[in-house]
Amino acid sequence: MSFLHLESLTKRYGNNVAVQDMTLDIAQGEFVSLLGPSGCGKTTTLQMIAGFVEPSRGRIWMNGDDITSCKPNQRGIGIVFQSYALFPHMTVAENVRFGLEMRKVPISESRQQVWEALELVRLEHLEDRYPRELSGGQRQRVALARALVIRPPLLLLDEPLSNLDAQLRENMQIELRNIQQQVGTTTLMVTHDQSEALSLSDRVVVMNEGKVVQVDEPFSAYENPKNKFVSSFVGKTNLFACHIDQQIGSQAQVKLGDYQLEISVPIDIQGDQVQLSIRPEKLELTHQGAGQLNGCVRTRLFLGNHWLYQVDSSIGELLITQPNLGVQGAAVGEDVGIRWQEGAVRILGEQAHD
């Protein structure tokens, strides 16, 4: 029995469908991310679960109870808002205590619980500050403590890290993951940042145009994207439109420029117009003639731990990343060979249902 169950949840605004037939099961203690570009319906889904938006159709079950028509203040769900939504006129401790006060927890107990929550996010020394006097990361942690102190059955995170700078965001990712595992609260996060979704979640729900496109563990979603949308939204990729020349069973012959490729075709792909997807990190630069393809380096970006290359090849432009192993890489204008391992190329349906 799943802990949170969404049953063909739909939200329409006039003729616009924000979320269509969303069905999803989340197990107790699981960390699930809704990942998609802006306007894909992920925030609307979150708001329906929180109770701020009324679904046009469908039901929401939490812990075996139908909460579809429950008021937001009776659901007991902990929410961390994108803007943090701290109460600016209350101190950190008062902010965290608010939920306990609403539950009429006696002051002696609530003091202990507020302290524990602030300890969890390592802010116990700032309990008398006002939100205005805190940094972005600290505000974020107060918001998390405030949501967790009421011991919610479900924690909703609405783009929790999008207002933080890159370095802080990485630290918070690790911290958020640790706290979630420590507390064990079932968590649903909404994000448009694929690296955030991949690094934090047990499962990723990729959404596009109001529909669920793929539900998978982060590694599988990255390695076996179901279609063009997932492969280009989750991570970077090189995509090529191809024609299947010959197919015997699940093995197909595909022509990629001058290069003839043999590839296994998943069953759900129909027609002979397909897309080939190769991740930039699965391509390797080598001497000209040593790889499957030849090309010429057009641009090169040094990114510290790796280089990002743009290489012109006979099949078109390729993005290639090379790890920095302490040796200078190929220079701009250099002729190179491009090599990849068998099985690094994925085949995707051309008109994938998304």
Next chain:
Amino acid sequence: MTELTSSLSPSMSRTRTINPVPWLLSAPGAIFFLALLGMPLIMTLILSFNSFDYSIGIVSSFGLENYYEVLRDSYFHEIFLRTYSISIAVVILCIIIGVPEAYILSRMRNPWRSLFLVVTLAPLLISVVVRTLGWVLLIGGNGLLGKFLEAIGIAESSAGNLMYTHTGVILALVHVLVPLMVISVWAALQKLDPAVEHAGLSLGASHGTVFRRVVIPQILPGILSGSLIVFALSASAFATPAIIGGRRLKVAATAAYDEYLNTMNWPMGAAIAIVLLVANVVVVMSYNRMMERRFRRTLG
């Protein structure tokens, strides 16, 4: 800091001259302001030190006897007390009506919100005198209110006559000034993060509790500055008390007017005006100071 560095650098300090352009550019406005507001005010101040004789008229002398009289005479005490008690009542009523009104307006969806905002603010486009005369039609001796009370049989028609009463003046002033409270609270509500209310709800608070504990404290600066505007304007209001309060229910502004135009005791009228001005400035400034101290840390 910039001044410090500029005075330290030798080349700057030697060539430092006053740039005339900003002064010249602001001169027309400044002169206009001084001529039309500053001068009459100074002349009123000088006038208030003169004395008045019923047979000769204004005697240009310098004395504080007008102020003695205003501050000592129980007749004036009563007028000032009335002025400020009416103002306080108007402020309280404007808060009670204006704050929920602004909040409800801000929660409306768009075609209705714009429509009702215009309806709320439209009275500001109509002259205060016209609006007050409208109230006379309603609450006057033979007004609609009296006729209505008589028709439904709960009171005689004279009960609907609120002319020359505190209630009548307060009613009309609230009507005139409530849009200003709405504007002020509205501005504060625009700065409110809507997610904060959702946060309150998600933590288990009812809508009422969210309004009381989360919304009100954040829009308090707006309520307080609205109160200031309403207080200052009702304490110095002239048209509404003059029409509805008349001679029987004098406030400071109408008392000053009567001194000028009926008694012809201009120095006394000037003294009343100055006392009213000083009292208003003191109230407004101390109130402002109190507010700033209270909100500097929390709301910036």
